[in-house]
Amino acid sequence: MVTPMAPLRVDLEAIIALTKRDLLRFARDRSQIAGAVGRPAIWMILFGSGLHHAMHGMIDAGVSYRQFVYSGAIAMTILFGGMFQGVTIVWDREFGMLREVLVAPISRTAIALGKTCGGATVTLVQGLVAAAFAPLVGVNLGAVEGLKLLLAMAVLSVGVTALGIAVGSRMRTFEGFGVISNFVILPLYFLSGGVFPRDGLPGWMRTLVLINPVTYGVDLMRAAIGQPHPFSAVLDAALLVSFAGAMCTLAFTSFRRDSH
Amino acid sequence: MVDLLGFALATLRKCRRRAFRRALSYRFVCLDHRSTRNIAHAEAAGSKGARERRRRCYRAAVIRDLAIQTEGLGRAFGPFTALEALDLDVARGSLFALLGPNGAGKSTTIKILTTFLRPSRGTAKVAGFDVARNARDVRRSTGVVFQESSLDDRLTARENLLLHAAIFGVPAVERRSRVEEHLSWIGLASVADQFVRTFSGGMRRRLEIARALTHEPEVLILDEPTVGLDPQTRRVVWDHLLQIASSRERTVFVTTHYMDEAERCDDVAIIDHGRLIARGSPRAIVGKAGTEKLVIKSEDDVRLALAAEALGFVAERSALGVEVSGDRCETMLGRLGDRGLGLREVSIVRPRLEDAFVALTGRDIRDEPDVGAGNQRAMRTQLRARGRNV
Numbered sequence: 209m210v211t212p213m214a215p216l217r218v219d220l221e222a223i224i225a226l227t228k229r230d231l232l233r234f235a236r237d238r239s240q241i242a243g244a245v246g247r248p249a250i251w252m253i254l255f256g257s258g259l260h261h262a263m264h265g266m267i268d269a270g271v272s273y274r275q276f277v278y279s280g281a282i283a284m285t286i287l288f289g290g291m292f293q294g295v296t297i298v299w300d301r302e303f304g305m306l307r308e309v310l311v312a313p314i315s316r317t318a319i320a321l322g323k324t325c326g327g328a329t330v331t332l333v334q335g336l337v338a339a340a341f342a343p344l345v346g347v348n349l350g351a352v353e354g355l356k357l358l359l360a361m362a363v364l365s366v367g368v369t370a371l372g373i374a375v376g377s378r379m380r381t382f383e384g385f386g387v388i389s390n391f392v393i394l395p396l397y398f399l400s401g402g403v404f405p406r407d408g409l410p411g412w413m414r415t416l417v418l419i420n421p422v423t424y425g426v427d428l429m430r431a432a433i434g435q436p437h438p439f440s441a442v443l444d445a446a447l448l449v450s451f452a453g454a455m456c457t458l459a460f461t462s463f464r465r466d467s468h
Numbered sequence: 469m470v471d472l473l474g475f476a477l478a479t480l481r482k483c484r485r486r487a488f489r490r491a492l493s494y495r496f497v498c499l500d501h502r503s504t505r506n507i508a509h510a511e512a513a514g515s516k517g518a519r520e521r522r523r524r525c526y527r528a529a530v531i532r533d534l535a536i537q538t539e540g541l542g543r544a545f546g547p548f549t550a551l552e553a554l555d556l557d558v559a560r561g562s563l564f565a566l567l568g569p570n571g572a573g574k575s576t577t578i579k580i581l582t583t584f585l586r587p588s589r590g591t592a593k594v595a596g597f598d599v600a601r602n603a604r605d606v607r608r609s610t611g612v613v614f615q616e617s618s619l620d621d622r623l624t625a626r627e628n629l630l631l632h633a634a635i636f637g638v639p640a641v642e643r644r645s646r647v648e649e650h651l652s653w654i655g656l657a658s659v660a661d662q663f664v665r666t667f668s669g670g671m672r673r674r675l676e677i678a679r680a681l682t683h684e685p686e687v688l689i690l691d692e693p694t695v696g697l698d699p700q701t702r703r704v705v706w707d708h709l710l711q712i713a714s715s716r717e718r719t720v721f722v723t724t725h726y727m728d729e730a731e732r733c734d735d736v737a738i739i740d741h742g743r744l745i746a747r748g749s750p751r752a753i754v755g756k757a758g759t760e761k762l763v764i765k766s767e768d769d770v771r772l773a774l775a776a777e778a779l780g781f782v783a784e785r786s787a788l789g790v791e792v793s794g795d796r797c798e799t800m801l802g803r804l805g806d807r808g809l810g811l812r813e814v815s816i817v818r819p820r821l822e823d824a825f826v827a828l829t830g831r832d833i834r835d836e837p838d839v840g841a842g843n844q845r846a847m848r849t850q851l852r853a854r855g856r857n858v
Contacts, residue, residue: 215604218637225634233622304618308679311582312635313608 230326280402293327294372542589611680670701767810
């Protein structure tokens with residue numbers, strides 16, 4: 209028998225180990241890495257350049273559309289990455305790895321926390337890849353801007369990954385991910401003010417934008433890199449942190465409920 | 469009349485259970501110093517109270533020496549009862565097989581013992597810890613090999629074991645050496661850095677066994693560990709299990725459908741319809757279920773059969789010859805051999821565990837694949853609709 213460690217200590221070590229596992233898996237998954245590079249490239253460069261002229265005059269003066277869509281594309285990368293990471297719970301259940309983790313002497317909260325930490329870290333890495341496109345789209349990042357941007361991205365990553373876990377805990381098959389991406393990721397993305405400005409939208413869509421938590425993530429990223437942003441950065445940060453907290457609570461309860 | 473019969477049966481059952489407990493205490497108990505002293509003390513006193521205390525001491529010692537113990541264990545999924553009232557005792561350090569047809573309650577039992585399911589009735593203790601109240605301690609003292617592979621196939625063999633060691637509370641400084649030790653013991657050290665994705669079914673199974681032992685659990689629980697493996701790998705897996713059990717330090721609890729595997733165990737329990745129907749060493753169970761018989765070919769089978777019946781044996785003609793039963797084979801053969809019946813070919817057929825299993829559980833094929841799981845899912849949705857946690 210192993211000399212028993214204090215339960216809390218074991219939980220902590222388990223969270224670290226599960227985070228490491230997700231990072232290892234990501235580092236080895238070429239398709240995920242390709243996605244992390246490809247998706248922002250398509251949105252920032254192809255989409256950004258394509259709509260550059262069409263969107264002229266629609267957005268604040270002094271910001272090109274490519275610069276405008278920069279925060280949006282990072283948000284989208286985080287949305288796709290985070291939801292996917294969360295939903296890998298279904299994968300783990302399908303291939304049995306979840307059973308091995310569930311039979312370990314650690315609390316259910318530690319498992320959910322480990323999954324959130326791991327998933328959010330991988331998501332943040334993907335977000336950073338997207339953020340690295342800054343020079344290509346004409347966004348200048350200093351150390352302070354970069355740090356602020358990183359913080360905003362980190363909180364958004366945690367929130368989205370936790371949402372993914374909450375959804376994944378209720379999903380039975382991985383095929384459902386297509387549905388998730390159509391009905392969760394894309395609306396959250398398009399209604400975040402990241403692709404088109406809120407001002408020109410019809411009233412009902414503007415309301416949806418206002419209740420979409422990703423809106424405040426995009427707004428906070430805009431604030432971080434010194435672009436015009438409709439909401440106050442403090443409000444953004446407060447709402448984003450509450451969103452992440454609420455999603456974590458939801459994820460932990462869904463996971464605990466489902467994993468007996 | 470019926471009442472009387474019922475009463476007689478109940479008494480008989482009670483006696484048998486008591487006899488079994490007594491046998492158990494003599495067979496397995498290694499009394500520690502304290503209880504030995506207590507018993508000696510109690511015996512010296514000789515009073516009724518002391519006798520009672522002695523009984524309790526024995527009982528305590530027995531419990532201490534049980535790796536797994538269930539009492540009246542039951543689990544129902546709504547109207548469906550997967551497990552009725554299971555009393556099971558698994559001696560510490562033994563190699564134990566749980567047998568039963570599909571849907572008998574094996575999977576439910578395993579799920580309860582590994583703390584996946586809570587019992588709806590009765591108690592279960594693993595390594596001395598209650599599965600409902602001390603689930604964490606149970607998990608810490610148990611290594612589990614699931615029926616389906618539960619490895620992360622995008623990680624290497626070593627990484628899988630390191631992950632296991634970390635989440636099972638092996639101190640960080642010991643992890644590397646512990647993992648190496650188990651990898652080389654199971655014979656997978658040379659492929660430790662290969663991805664599990666590239667492993668064969670047998671390699672995966674062995675890796676899972678090594679993994680389950682990495683945190684040095686007291687009890688190893690395996691759910692049909694050889695399903696789908698080729699005969700060579702089955703043999704290797706069983707060699708490992710026998711090796712683990714041979715030290716007598718670790719209890720191995722296994723479910724299986726292969727009777728030849730069960731025959732290699734110290735103790736066997738057969739359950740059906742959620743109830744225990746036989747329990748004991750494979751030899752004892754075989755003895756209860758059937759008798760040995762002679763199969764004889766002779767010049768004149770009719771004459772042989774008549775002669776056997778005249779001697780008071782049971783004779784049945786079959787395609788193989790005449791099957792004679794009713795006494796020990798040597799006796800029957802000796803007495804028939806004296807008769808000048810022109811015996812040509814004689815073989816002794818001893819019942820095997822498989823015969824006993826079929827005799828005890830019947831010949832019906834259970835078509836419902838994994839009744840427990842299916843109902844469990846249906847029940848889960850039902851219960852969820854009622855807003856209860858499952």
